[in-house]
Amino acid sequence: MTHENAATRSRLRRKASHRGWLVFLRDILVIVVIAVLVSFLVKTFVVRSFFIPSSSMEDTLLVKDRILVDELTPRWTGYERGDVVVFKDPGGWLPPAPQVPPRPPLVEAGEWLLALVGIAAPDSHDHLVKRVIGLPGDHVVCCNALGQITVNGSPIDESAYLKLPPGDTAASNVDFDVTVPDDAVWVLGDNRDRSQDSRFHQEQPTEGFVPLPNVVGRAFIITWPFERIGGIDGHHSVFNGVQDPE
Template structure:
């Protein structure tokens, strides 16, 4: 009887580990850069497998590893080995997200080949010449109407993305990392997956809106097949 219980528990842990590794991962939100879409301490699930087959779209909310220089050096104090081991075990079944502070979450604005420009006379960002009406998700300070406090004009290189936070005046995103090795672009190889569900707190449980309709009129970049 005891052996059967141990086997069942081991199989359950293995299945959870495989799901976490190849299908879905759990993260928590450490900052307010995506408010009000995502709030500090929200816990989310990230789809790792679908984007591998279908790719990513403008508007997708993505989790990615630091391309280099986006995050400050870690100052977290060392924890007792037993605490580290316990969190590692919980992470295997998706009940902990110990590496959330090593990742970032933003919204895709530009795909490979896109020209992304800010801002026009109305304060809008344009992608391939089409202005975006981002009012459905954008959070701006009182009195501000421009989608970015800083102007930019970039063409996204192949294999990369241009990403911005929804809390546009409180997000250190592609705009503010152009002096880093990746020039503010996020390599596709750094992507973990697409965030799709808020799981906690329970009063915020629900699907994450990608607002694909905002980008529906954007044409493919020039020269695209």
């Protein structure tokens, strides 16, 4: 009887240990699923990661910088002149995507998972990043006698962020005179002579304006490389003298 009792207790201990491992694995799975779900919701509605593929925003943003974009705040506060924004191609701004050879399924699955939680940014090549110069209703003109852009008749001094070739003084080598529609923005790159921005797409259906629904959000921080981690300056003071459109 004693031997049978000992054997029974041993079986019960093994069963309890087995159940303990099952509970542990279940809890781990639940934690992973919740973490992925939270990361997905954050990426979709709050913050999203992108990398910089071109030099159009130098020296504010450099090629291969990784940035975070605030998707939530602008939905409540709107955008300001000077904001650096990421937006989906309105159509015709980017060349056709190159054909990419098939990759191993494991690599595809890994990138999909990293993109799901906001670590990878495989769609960065489908988006652009520029600085907002004109808001809905603004009258934006280039250039005045000093080579400055004017917004609603007020000149803006962009020297705080503008990158021009040596000897150039005009804020743009392309003249324009536009009034921004109610549901769009007018955007330019900081590296003005290396940026295919609103100026160069005035013959497209959106006439160079970026529809607000195409704007993902406002870029607010550089997260990589390590030595460049820091905030992204909107230089909003540049536009302090600009009056709202009538």
